[in-house]
Amino acid sequence: MLYISDATIDQYIKEDVPYLDLTTYTLDLAGKKGKIEFICREEAVICGTEEVLRIFRKLNILPSRHISSGTKVQPQTSILAAEGNAEDLHMAWKVAMNILEYSSGIATRTNKILTKARQANPHVEILTTRKIFPGTKELAIKAVLAGGGLPHRLGLSETVLIFKQHLNFIGGIEGLIPRLSELKTKLNEKKIIVEVETIEEALLLCQAGLDGLQFDKVALPALNKAVELIRAKNNRIVLLAAGGINEQNAVLYAGTGVDGLVTTSVYFGKPVDIGTIIEQV
Template sequence: MIRAPEIPLSRLIAFVEEDAPFGDLTTESILPAQSCIADIKAREELILAGLSEMVRLFTHYGVQTETTLHDGDSVRAGSTILTISGDVHSILLIERTSLNLVGRMSGIATRTRQIQEMVTAVNPSCRIAATRKTAPGLRILDKKAAMIGGADPHRYSLSDAILIKDTHRALISLKDAISRARAAGIYHRIEAEAESIEDAIEAAQAGAEIILLDNMEPAHIQKTIQALKDLNLRNDVLIELSGGITPDTIHQYAALEVDRISLGMLTHTVRNADLSLEIRH
């Protein structure tokens, strides 16, 4: 399992500075400096993600933290995720940023875990994968959250791997594209998108290591896989699926002999988990 990335502290601080570029006007105007204790609670059942980032932020601003939980834990509604103590100015300065951060990441991790469990129940060797369909500036956080939920991170960026898509093939043949990609370097896997049985066979014969079957119906996918088997090509490639797959239909695709199912919805349509900060005194 690939280790989830460490988010630079400077990036987390930048989120706070975005929210309070000149300080917290309300708190600084009406409350004198004083210590308090507060609890951050889950208002719904969730898979926790972003806890380590939250702890690092509060610690940076001089707030003490206490928790028995870890990223990836399943948390029940009403549970305390983190207890914090320190100056109220610091706590309220970071409150919304930290809740937004953990809410978004936990929302992604929770949905990812739910869908991965659906897939595993049908095909234990298949994993879902996150895509590059992330909010600009938040990719490393969104990818980490998906990984905590159990997904393969796929590519972090265009610089990570070669993926030959229809937009490339509009200007070059698939065979030539794979040949040029191979000539450019041997240290990256080559993945090629296929929209037909013929595309998949051509990609495998040309040396692609991963074939992305895009927007295919289950019956068409099954025929494509069988065609690769008939030519003794199936074991030479990994099969990834994408396009038009939803939680309601994913079991049909997972039941096929496939290795990965990439889902943009994990990160492009995010529902934040519901969290709250409650001050005790």
């Protein structure tokens, strides 16, 4: 689903075990055989098991069963189990649990907002922003995909999205419109999308032949009107809604007829409750 390098997996381990596990060392647990099992205590979409398996392999832990990322589970589901030496199991324990809990949390929230949005618009997509805590992007993006969403932008190098902050340097929308033909020629394999805040701005850009519009923090009545007017003029333009979209209001925004809901909300919330059992065998 998503490539994560061996160096990153090593860093996950090294971050939690910079030198040794002092507790298991002083308890003299080396060489004792044990087993570990992760149990999801709530309904969730699981994510991160593949990364945990890679951590296990690096620590000589042998998995016996697991479920794949993107799998929906009910409470008290065993999602991953393995066997190994006690000192290795304890080194893997917390980093594995953190990956599973946080990744599954994002995947679950993504799936919930997508499910609600598609009650109103079966074709709408959930698109997640790049407002991700630094250092967690790979796991966050994988979790979004596992939940059924897509990344809005993977980075500044990927897409052309023009904000008011850009327009301030080129004379606003009036300064942008004369340059659109040149930009579309130069960026012939890319879509050009502009963020707007009013119906008037949207209609001006729609008439100028823009590829897409992103409505930022536009109230629902105004957004409904804007989508209706724009679709009447150009049914092929991509329309996105952004700003404060979450599980509670997704169905209302999806009902406006936009193509995608741009949200940050899936990144913030409780991790999924996953318990760990470690026993001697």
